[in-house]
Amino acid sequence: xxxxxxxxxxxxxxxxxxxxxxxxxxxxxxxxxxxxxxxxxxxxxxxxxxxxxxxxxxxxxxxxxxxxxxxxxxxxxxxxxxxxxxxxxxxxxxxxxxxxxxxxxxxxxxxxxxxxxxx
Numbered sequence: 001x002x003x004x005x006x007x008x009x010x011x012x013x014x015x016x017x018x019x020x021x022x023x024x025x026x027x028x029x030x031x032x033x034x035x036x037x038x039x040x041x042x043x044x045x046x047x048x049x050x051x052x053x054x055x056x057x058x059x060x061x062x063x064x065x066x067x068x069x070x071x072x073x074x075x076x077x078x079x080x081x082x083x084x085x086x087x088x089x090x091x092x093x094x095x096x097x098x099x100x101x102x103x104x105x106x107x108x109x110x111x112x113x114x115x116x117x118x119x
Contacts, residue, residue, distance in 0.1 A: 013063050067086060081118075081119065
C-alpha cells in the first residue's frame, strides 16, 4: 500500500472514493462526479483551504482510503496540532488495515513536524 499527499493532479483518482463517501452518507442525494470535481478544484485544493488530503492506494494506484488533515497553530509549548477531519475506506477494503495505516502515517507525520496533539 502506498500512502501519499494528494495534489490537484490526483483529482480524477480521488473522485470514485469521494463519490462512495457521498453515497454512504447521502444515498441517492449524493453529489455527482462533476460536482465533486468542481468542489475539489475550487474548495479543497484552493489557496485558502488549509486542508491536506492523504490517499491510501493499492496496486496499480487505485485509491482505497483517504484522510483529510490540517496542521493548526498555535498549540501548547510552541508546537502544532494535527486535526483529522475525515478518514474513510472503500467498502471493498474495509477490515484490511487501510484505516490503521492512514492513522499511523498521520501520527508519524505529526511527530516529524513537532505536533504534540492529534485530534
